[in-house]
Amino acid sequence: MSPELEIFRRKPTGPRLCSHPIVFIHGAFTGAWCWNEHFLTYFADKGFETISFSLRGHGGSGGRNVRSLASIDDYVEDLETVVDTLGQKPILVGHSMGGYVVQKYLEKHPARAAILMASVPPEGLLATNAMMAMSQPDLFLQMFWLQAIGPHTLLRDRLGRAMLSSDIASDEGMIYFGRLETESHRALMDMAGTNPVFLSPTDLPPMLVIGAKRDEIVPSELVHRTAVRYDADCLLLDHIAHAMMLDTHWKKAADSILGWMKKNLADKDDKAEDKDAA
Incomplete structure (x- = not known):
């Protein structure tokens, strides 16, 4: 049974x-x-009903005392709990690990559309971690310490610059950094290979895979590879870092997603879908 979720x-x-x-x-x-x-x-403001929620053990959701034991499947269950309250197939937008949760959700459930933002690729974190360890060993070490001790002041400079553009990383970005918390060890292990994604491109809703060209955490080549795997549309943005929804140029990412949705999720498609359902 899911703990109470912050929604x-x-x-x-x-x-x-x-x-x-x-x-x-x-x-x-x-x-x-x-x-x-x-x-x-x-x-x-653009005409959508919008919902965000904290996965169990995160933010204001329950389950903090057992957060380290939460699996990716548990996170999928949390998403199922939220979707069950809607009465409509959702448009899913998942960032980083959230993108992996979306992929696992789509293995068993339909959606109107899916947008993967700087997402963990379907093969998991092994390639991502290997690329980071080789090209950015200092960042790789700081990611390890973030999981080990949380958002310590000593990690803010390098890790902050990887998550946010330089013009925000040392300002309000530090407020964001202070709100980070350690992640479930089990969920990280799931993404390292113990719970791989089994998702066929033929079973997918319209999908956009969007990333940052100079993302140090999920490199652009992995973003592109994910899009190819799913035969999805792909967008790579300049002048934005990994935490795209918080970055100085967050509106560039939001505008790009909105433009894609207007093109691919027209009202006539919804009406046709409703007619077929009837």
Whole structure:
């Protein structure tokens, strides 16, 4: 049984652009708060119902005392719990680890669309960690210490610059950094290979894979590889870092996602879908 989850919702503030709500799934070390800074309101203002929630053990959700034991399947169960309250197939937006959760969810459930942002690739973290260890050994070591001790002041400079652009990393970005928390050891092991993704491109909803060209945590080549694996649309953005929803140029990512949704999730598609269901 899922613990009580922290959930945030925004209704469309103008004409509804799409009948399917957007559900945002956060990455490792964070919580629903990372979407609440900009994305939840931005997409509500554009005509979407928006929902963000904290995975068990994160943010204000229950289960903090057993967070280290939470699996990726547990996180998928949390997403199922939220989707079950909607009455509509969701548009899923998953960042980093949240993108991996989305992929695992899609193994068994339909969705109106899926957007993977700087996502852990379907093969998991092994390639990501190997590339980081070879090209950015100092960052690899700091990621290890983040998991071991949490967001310590000594980690802020290098790790902060990997997560956020330099013009925010030393300013309000440090406030964001201080809100990070350690991740479930079991979930990290799942993404290291103990719970791989088995997802066929033929069974997928419309999908966008979006990343940052100079992302040091999930390199752009892995973003592109994920898009090829799923035969999905791919966008790589300049002048933005890994934590795209919090970055100085967050609106560039939001605008790109909105443009893709307007092109691929037109109202006529929703009406046709509703007619078929009837």
